[in-house]
Amino acid sequence: MATASVAFKSREDHRKQLELEEARKAGLAPAEVDEDGKEINPHIPQYMSSAPWYLNAERPSLKHQRKWKSDPNYTKSWYDRGAKIFQAEKYRKGACENCGAMTHDAKSCMERPRKKGAKWTSMHIAPDEKIETFELDYDGKRDRWNGYDASTYARVIERYEARDEARRKYLKEQQLKKLEEKNSKNDGEGGEVSDEDEDDDEDALKVDEAKVDESKQMDFAKVEKRVRTTGGGSTGTVRNLRIREDTAKYLLNLDVNSAYYDPKTRSMREDPLPDADPNEKFYGGDNQYRQSGQALEFKQLNIHAWEAFDKGQDVHMQAAPSQAELLFRNYKVIKEKLKTKTKDTIMEKYGNAATEEDIPMELLLGQSERQVEYDRAGRIIKGMETSLPKSKYEEDVFINNHTTVWGSWWKDHQWGYKCCKQTIRNSYCTGAAGIEAAEAATDLMKSNIARKASEDAPAPPAEEKKHVTWGTDVPEDLVLDEKRLTEALKKEDERRREEKDERKRKYNVRWNDEVTAEEMEAYRMKRVHHDDPMKGFLN
Numbered sequence: 001m002a003t004a005s006v007a008f009k010s011r012e013d014h015r016k017q018l019e020l021e022e023a024r025k026a027g028l029a030p031a032e033v034d035e036d037g038k039e040i041n042p043h044i045p046q047y048m049s050s051a052p053w054y055l056n057a058e059r060p061s062l063k064h065q066r067k068w069k070s071d072p073n074y075t076k077s078w079y080d081r082g083a084k085i086f087q088a089e090k091y092r093k094g095a096c097e098n099c100g101a102m103t104h105d106a107k108s109c110m111e112r113p114r115k116k117g118a119k120w121t122s123m124h125i126a127p128d129e130k131i132e133t134f135e136l137d138y139d140g141k142r143d144r145w146n147g148y149d150a151s152t153y154a155r156v157i158e159r160y161e162a163r164d165e166a167r168r169k170y171l172k173e174q175q176l177k178k179l180e181e182k183n184s185k186n187d188g189e190g191g192e193v194s195d196e197d198e199d200d201d202e203d204a205l206k207v208d209e210a211k212v213d214e215s216k217q218m219d220f221a222k223v224e225k226r227v228r229t230t231g232g233g234s235t236g237t238v239r240n241l242r243i244r245e246d247t248a249k250y251l252l253n254l255d256v257n258s259a260y261y262d263p264k265t266r267s268m269r270e271d272p273l274p275d276a277d278p279n280e281k282f283y284g285g286d287n288q289y290r291q292s293g294q295a296l297e298f299k300q301l302n303i304h305a306w307e308a309f310d311k312g313q314d315v316h317m318q319a320a321p322s323q324a325e326l327l328f329r330n331y332k333v334i335k336e337k338l339k340t341k342t343k344d345t346i347m348e349k350y351g352n353a354a355t356e357e358d359i360p361m362e363l364l365l366g367q368s369e370r371q372v373e374y375d376r377a378g379r380i381i382k383g384m385e386t387s388l389p390k391s392k393y394e395e396d397v398f399i400n401n402h403t404t405v406w407g408s409w410w411k412d413h414q415w416g417y418k419c420c421k422q423t424i425r426n427s428y429c430t431g432a433a434g435i436e437a438a439e440a441a442t443d444l445m446k447s448n449i450a451r452k453a454s455e456d457a458p459a460p461p462a463e464e465k466k467h468v469t470w471g472t473d474v475p476e477d478l479v480l481d482e483k484r485l486t487e488a489l490k491k492e493d494e495r496r497r498e499e500k501d502e503r504k505r506k507y508n509v510r511w512n513d514e515v516t517a518e519e520m521e522a523y524r525m526k527r528v529h530h531d532d533p534m535k536g537f538l539n
Contacts, residue, residue: 074137078147080130087127091118099126249283259285304328401429480518488522496526 088100097106100118111126118125140146250261252272259270271285278284289295305317305324308331317324372383398405402417406425409418416423420434430437 073135074140075134076136076140076146077134079132079134083130084127085130088125091122091125095119096126100124101126101128103129103131246282252283301325301328304331400427403429478517480521484516484518485521488516488518489525491519492522492526 088095088102091100092102095102095118096104096109097117097119098109098114099111100122101109106117114121136146249268249272253259259268259272261268267286269286271288272283273281290299301324302317305315305328308315308327313327315324315327370383373381375381396405402419404418406417407415409416409421411421411423414423417427417429420427420429420431421438422430422434
């Protein structure tokens with residue numbers, strides 16, 4: 001069924017129409033009438049002469065299928081920014097410890113941290129903020145301009161008007177300056193300037209920032225995706241500094257093991273042709289640009305900002321780049337002054353050989369009055385003794401009548417004096433007599449230790465003489481007869497076969513307790529050793 005559609009100018013007009021219909025239905029507002037004075041049923045389309053048979057106006061209609069009436073809980077108001085409701089005179093329990101407001105805690109306080117909070121001073125209590133809660137409808141939650149104050153746009157207009165006014169003032173000053181120069185020039189030359197020249201000058205003074213030279217705009221016309229951003233970033237103009245006739249960097253060296261080319265960032269850090277002549281190649285990798293020119297200066301600036309921040313300076317390269325650059329310049333000036341001052345101090349103390357008179361010829365030719373003796377083979381005998389280098393510590397200082405220094409002797413992981421072989425630092429030197437006495441004491445101590453060890457050593461146990469039995473190990477001096485050993489091995493094999501098969505056992509068994517050495521050796525040879533890894537391969 002087709003229905004009549006009514007167009008409203010705004011959502012507010014629609015809401016008012018719905019309220020009017022509700023009021024008419026409740027009898028609080030006069031009913032709407034047509035041209036003939038008849039009451040109009042709001043549930044019947046206007047182009048219908050009468051209601052259809054399935055629509056009963058006295059009963060509830062299909063109105064419940066659509067939300068005709070807006071929810072009264074929804075609102076279109078917004079937060080009252082910066083509004084205050086109450087300001088206390090003294091601190092209240094549960095309030096912010098910093099400013100004293102009841103609407104937030106110390107962790108959420110937006111004021112500057114005080115040296116002593118309002119909790120302890122009970123002074124300068126901040127007023128409580130106005131806290132509001134709204135229930136927005138579907139459109140209100142998604143309205144990006146909800147709560148926007150149109151009066152704030154006046155600041156933008158004022159800023160642009162001030163810029164235009166400054167521009168007009170500047171153009172006017174330039175024009176007046178140009179005219180004064182021309183007038184002074186004309187007065188000096190006594191000539192006249194044509195009107196066409198004046199018009200050309202006025203046109204040249206008018207600056208239009210919207211117009212850009214085609215040569216400058218050519219490289220910015222291409223729109224590409226920005227790189228080094230999350231998800232590819234938004235589109236923007238990227239200036240292309242490469243001439244199209246040049247060979248692409250990834251085509252300079254087609255070897256797969258050459259410098260890596262990243263197609264996403266279009267970067268090739270390493271040199272694709274490291275062995276080529278540096279005078280002939282025009283591209284040496286992206287690292288070449290990073291380590292030269294302004295890139296290197298910018299890197300030094302960043303490093304200085306990081307080191308200054310670590311040392312307590314309130315400097316940040318991204319937050320305040322001008323401050324960081326100014327601090328770096330001052331640092332270089334101070335460093336240069338300090339270096340010059342240090343250099344001047346050293347030159348003042350030790351002198352400067354470069355600024356003094358020329359070196360004598362005796363020193364240049366190596367001539368001196370030092371006498372050197374050589375032998376027949378040309379070896380130096382006397383006169384060129386090499387001097388040991390001196391350190392900053394005291395050397396050759398002998399104490400307590402010692403003739404050598406401490407640490408000139410080493411024994412048993414202890415340092416000592418070589419002259420008397422003593423290991424005590426503050427001992428008095430005893431010379432050769434002390435060395436002999438120390439050696440005699442050492443020998444006496446060793447002899448006493450050996451004597452004590454011999455006395456304390458237990459007496460060796462008396463060896464018990466045991467008769468050799470066939471249950472013990474075989475003595476080393478035992479001699480076996482080969483024939484008897486062969487017979488004993490055969491007897492041992494027969495005995496083992498009888499043990500495996502009981503049917504071959506005889507009824508009358510005779511035992512012989514006398515066992516010879518050959519029979520015992522045959523038993524040992526045929527015995528199964530359970531620890532032998534090759535026992536499974538026997539027999």
